[in-house]
Amino acid sequence: EPEVTQTPSHQVTQMGQEVILRCVPISNHLYFYWYRQILGQKVEFLVSFYNNEISEKSEIFDDQFSVERPDGSNFTLKIRSTKLEDSAMYFCASRLLAGGPGNEQFFGPGTRLTVL
Amino acid sequence: AQSVTQPDIHITVSEGASLELRCNYSYGATPYLFWYVQSPGQGLQLLLKYFSGDTLVQGIKGFEAEFKRSQSSFNLRKPSVHWSDAAEYFCAVGARGGGKLIFGQGTELSVKP
Numbered sequence: 001e002p003e004v005t006q007t008p009s010h011q012v013t014q015m016g017q018e019v020i021l022r023c024v025p026i027s028n029h030l031y032f033y034w035y036r037q038i039l040g041q042k043v044e045f046l047v048s049f050y051n052n053e054i055s056e057k058s059e060i061f062d063d064q065f066s067v068e069r070p071d072g073s074n075f076t077l078k079i080r081s082t083k084l085e086d087s088a089m090y091f092c093a094s095r096l097l098a099g100g101p102g103n104e105q106f107f108g109p110g111t112r113l114t115v116l
Numbered sequence: 117a118q119s120v121t122q123p124d125i126h127i128t129v130s131e132g133a134s135l136e137l138r139c140n141y142s143y144g145a146t147p148y149l150f151w152y153v154q155s156p157g158q159g160l161q162l163l164l165k166y167f168s169g170d171t172l173v174q175g176i177k178g179f180e181a182e183f184k185r186s187q188s189s190f191n192l193r194k195p196s197v198h199w200s201d202a203a204e205y206f207c208a209v210g211a212r213g214g215g216k217l218i219f220g221q222g223t224e225l226s227v228k229p
Contacts, residue, residue, distance in 0.1 A: 107160035
């Protein structure tokens with residue numbers, strides 16, 4: 001069964017450093033998402049991406065964040081200068097179509113980011 | 117404002133007992149509704165979803181959920197819990213046209229032998 005994969009599973013970085021979190025969505029999916037979950041809190045939407053551009057972003061997704069689909073398979077989230085409060089589990093998700101029955105989001109296993 | 121509330125942060129049930137996890141939502145229109153489960157170290161797995169039609173939906177692993185429009189609720193149920201059901205459960209809502217999901221806080225389920 002196709003699945004969303006994410007690498008690395010755990011990333012430790014120093015405050016102020018840049019990190020890139022990588023995701024490989026399901027191959028024929030067209031819509032891509034990043035969410036995060038700070039420990040003990042709810043899963044929060046960060047950004048959605050379609051047709052090589054951001055379609056929606058939350059207020060969390062400020063200028064320190066960027067997303068890219070550098071090739072036909074990868075979808076990345078970059079944090080330019082990490083802060084302590086960026087420590088969280090980051091989930092990638094993908095969806096085949098825009099909406100309609102049966103069109104759910106499929107989630108990857110997550111990358112745990114720890115900023116020291 | 118759009119939101120999802122899962123009032124129970126942690127629930128413990130005995131193996132074989134029935135289970136109900138509560139979910140209430142606030143949304144401008146009738147949304148799509150989802151329940152996801154997250155086992156330790158794993159991603160979010162879809163248990164079931166409601167789009168339209170029959171308000172009682174069946175999912176994987178013997179779970180079901182009932183959509184009650186008048187109560188803005190989408191509670192998850194299972195008649196007999198297994199030890200392997202211990203996990204965190206998330207209720208989520210999304211717009212019918214697609215887009216982001218809004219998640220509840222999650223309910224952690226523990227199962228006693």
